[in-house]
Amino acid sequence: MAKSRPLWKVLVFPGGTENGLEIQRALRFAKEVELFSVSSNVENHAPFAFKQHFVIGSINDANWVAELNQVVLENEIDIIYPCNSVIIAALLAVRSRIACDILMQTSDVLEVVLSKSRTLETLLGHVATAKVFKSPEHVRRFPVFVKPDFGYGSQGACRVETYVQLLSLVSAHRDGLLIQEYLPGEEYTVDCFSNGRRELLFCSGRSRKRVRMGTSMHSQTVNPALNEVFQNWGRAILKHIPLVGAWFFQVKADEHGELKLLEIDARIAGTMALNRVQGINFPLLNLYEHYQLPYEILLNPGQYRIDRCLLNRYEHDFVYDTVYVDLDDTIVFRGQFNLNLVKFLYQCLNEKKRIILISKSLEKDRTSYLKTLRIAEIFDEIIWLAESESKADHIRKSRLSAPPPPGAAIFIDDSFSQRKEVHLTTGIPTFDSSMLEVLLIDKA
Secondary structure (H helix, E strand, O other), X not given: OOOOOOOEEEEEEOOOOHHHHXXXXXXXXXXXXXXXXXXXXXXXXXXXXXXXXXXXXXXXXXXXXXXXXXXXXXXXXXEEEEOOHHHXXXXXXXXXXXXXXXXXXXXXXXXXXXXXXXXXXXXXXXXXXXXXXXXXXXXXXXOEEEEEOOOOOOOOOEEEOOHHHHHHHHHHOOOOEEXXXXXXXXXXXXXXXXXXXXXXXXXXXXXXXXXXXXXXXXXXXXXXXXXXXXXXXXXXXXXXXXXXXEEEEXXXXXXXOOEEEEEEEOOOOHHHHHHHOOOOOHHHHHXXXXXXXXXXXXXXXXXXXXXXXXXXXXXXXXXXXXXXXXXXXXXXXXXXXXXXXXXXXXXXXXXXXXXXXXXXXXXXXXXXXXXXXXXXHHOOEEEEOOOXXXXXXXXXXXXXXXXXXXXXXXXXXXXXXXXXXXXXXXXXXXXXHHHHHHOOOOOO
């Protein structure tokens, strides 16, 4: 049942995947949501991205359901948000034993879309589908494309050039492979959202220009004419598979440019971010649809592109309650704010840390200069120095230990010589602008 005042405790499982991190980005500032994360005990990004992260056994372990339920009950979780097909299948098998709601499709729908072969069989004759070969003996032309019938991303997928190679793959694969015609043309992912009445509320295609490990790293929205084709496909799919909420399908062109359906997936995709920034927050809309609350979709017009790369997050063991920071060439660089540093300073305000400006600025009217920059109010103290004075002499001496002594501090300055002098005099950590990212806390 939906709460009278929506505030959902949402457990993202597993939180460290690309799609789990997209759910984090989509929900972290949603006032209706408090985020949690859970994963097995393997190295992953979730502890760096979620303030409330828990570790349970692998889904192959005997006690994983009990451990998951313990997390759910101890944290009063309202709903689990599964992130990939493997976890969705595992939860489907134990659905009745889970101590809270699970945000996923009905069992009947999942039995279709979790199998690529069954998906294509269901839609054969209703949309153009990639040809499937029942066995290696049915293949008359190479190359072909082979991938696990169950799975996600590009795991286990490959282009096969010869009959001998195909036989070897099929005999080595225990769970069954899907053998499809090889499609060399353009590939697209089509993000969709539908309600429980089989109405297609949103459908938009995006290109897959650069793909790494199954993830689209460069993508852009398609033109309206192609999108109209995809919308017709989306409506046809819904007639035969009653998907509810967010889902997507992938299509690829053959050598003649004819588009053919590859597969459907009923989960959040990492590159759904391209549509999120236009106004459709798939993870949040999923919650509203699940709890049968009213919602609308409002999109900004225009064409969009996204390019993705690795993002760094860090953990460290130093503790501080005071930040000494320089102004020229540090907070302000070449006439503009260093946005990473400004973000860090406001992070310090959130954490009730003291911020002390310590500067040898050459501006004639330093007070007016700060007023022009509109940042004077964020400093607890301002120390103006002459060029001949030492910053180290004005920073309280403090050696960090556990627990930290009162006044444990850090120092941020573009000048290596001043950082060195401060460190040698006080022992506190010092940073220049290239080191700032280690100080930023970016957890939901």
